[in-house]
Amino acid sequence: MTVITRFPPSPTGKLQIGNVRTALFNYLFARHHNGQFVLRIEDTDRERSTDANIQVIFDALEWLELECDNKDDVVYQFSRRDHHAEIAQKLLDSGQAYKCYTSKEELAELRTAAEKNGEHFIFKSPWRDKDPSEAPSDSEPVVRIKAPQTGETTISDLIQGDVTVSHDTLDDFILLRSDGTPTYMLSVVVDDYDMGVTHVIRGDDHLNNAFRQQLIYKAMGWDAPYYAHVPLILGSDGKKLSKRHGAVGVAEFKEMGILPAALRNQLLRLGWSHGDDEIISDAQAIEWFDLDGVNKSPAKLDYDKLLNLNGHYIRESKTEDILPLVQQHLGEIDTDLLERALPALQERAKTINDLAKSAEFYFKTPPLIMDERAQKAIEKEYAPLVVSKAITLFEETDTLDTETAQSIIQSIMDQNDMKMSQVGPLLRAALCGTMQAPDLSVVISILGKDVCLERLRSINTN
C-alpha cells in the first residue's frame, strides 16, 4: 500500500502554526513511508475563501519547503461540490440518508430549550422515519445521514489509541444543506476517498468528527482511512493559541527573521521526540518520524527555544544562503562587503533581523553616531593619542588582513604601555560606533584601510 497523506487548509486567513505542524507531520509521515503528500484547498466557505488567502497557503508551504506531490493538480474542494451532492443522492437512494424539513429556526429553538433545562441536545428528526409523501412542498429540506442509534463504535487512532463512542451521542448530521451544497463532513470524506488518502493526520479537534465521517464510509461501503489525531498547540498560558501569545501565522515567523529549518525543527519537537535529540536534520526527521512517537497531550510553543534553535541554524547556514535574506533588510549596499562581514556576524545572531541590524555599522558613513557605550569609550582621556597613533600605523601599512590588524593593535599597546582593555574598546567605538561587533582585527580587515582611516579621522576632527 502506498501511503497517501493530505493537508487540507481552508483559505480563510493566515496559515496558523498549529496547522503547519500537522502539515509537517503529514509530510514527514508520507516521506518516511515513500508515500505521497497531497494538498487540498477547502474553499467551500464562499464568504471567507479568497484567492489572496489561497496564495497565503502556497507561499507558506513554499517557504517552509514542504513540497506536496500534487503541485500541478491541487484539489479545490468547492469545484467538486456536484460530485459530493451525487454521493448524498446515492445515500438517499439506498435509504441511508433522508430529507429533513425541520427549519434552522425550529432547530435553534429546540436547542436553546434543551440547554435551558441543562440537557444534552441531540436532535432527533421527525422526518427520519416519515414517508417522503408527507413532505411539505413549500420548503427545501436538508439531507441528513441515518446514524445508528444503538451500539458503539471504536476507532483505533494511531495516536490516541482505541477511542470508543456510544452511538447515542451521534446525531443525524447534515450532508447537504437546504441550498443543496455539501457540508464539510460529506466533502472531506468523499475527497479523501477519491484522492486515495490512506492516513488522515490532523488536529485533535477533529477526533469527534472521525466517528461521524466513518459513518459515511460505512454507508458507502468504502474502507475508512487510518486516523491519527495530533494534540493541538497551546499558547504559553495553556489557552488556545491566539494573537496575544505572539506570532501564530507562518508569515509572522518569517517576518521575525526565523529560518524555515528552525521552525520545522521546533515544530517537530512539539509532541514528538527521538530520544534526547534536539537538532534534527530534514533527512533524520524523515528517517525517524513515525506516529507512535507522537504524544497525546497538547504542547505549548516555546519562543525562547525557537530563537535558540534559529541561532543555531543561522550559525550553520552557508553565508551565500542567508546573504539575500539579510540584504532585504539593508537596501542598496555593497554586497561584497556584506558577504565578507556576515560569517563573523552569524556567530552571534538569533534572527535574520538581528543579523541585519548587527551588520549596519559596516555601511555607515562617518562621522559615526556613537551609541551610549561607544560614546563613553571614546571620551577616555587617552583617546586622541590612541586614535592618532592608529591613523599613523594604518597609513603606513599596505595590506590589512587580520594578522596585520592584530599587530597594529599590538604596536599601539606596546608603544604606549597600554592594555588591550584600554585600546580595544576605544578602537571598537571609533571604528564601529557600537560596542557590539565581532573581533576587532576581523572588523578592521573587512572595513579595509581606507574606511578605517576615514572613520578614525572623523573622530579626530570632532
Next chain:
RNA sequence: GUCCCGUUCGUCUAGGGGUCUAGGACGCCGCCCUUUCACGGCGGAAACACGGGUUCAACUCCCGUACGGGGCACCA
C-alpha cells in the same frame, strides 16, 4: 452541562514495574573564556497533580478526585 482526551523541572521532553539519589534541551543563576556582544566550557536551582488500590516493589498498571484541552452548527 455532556461526550472524548490528557497531566514528569517555568517550557519542550526521555523514561512504560526494580538500574530513578528521574536524564537531555531551552530559559534562569554562578564561574571560566574575553576588547564588546555572542559562541563555547564547567557548575547550580528546578518535576513524576492528588488520593486510593494491585504488587515484595509503582513515575511506570487499575480506580477515583482535581485541574487542563477538545467536541457538541444548514463553519471548516
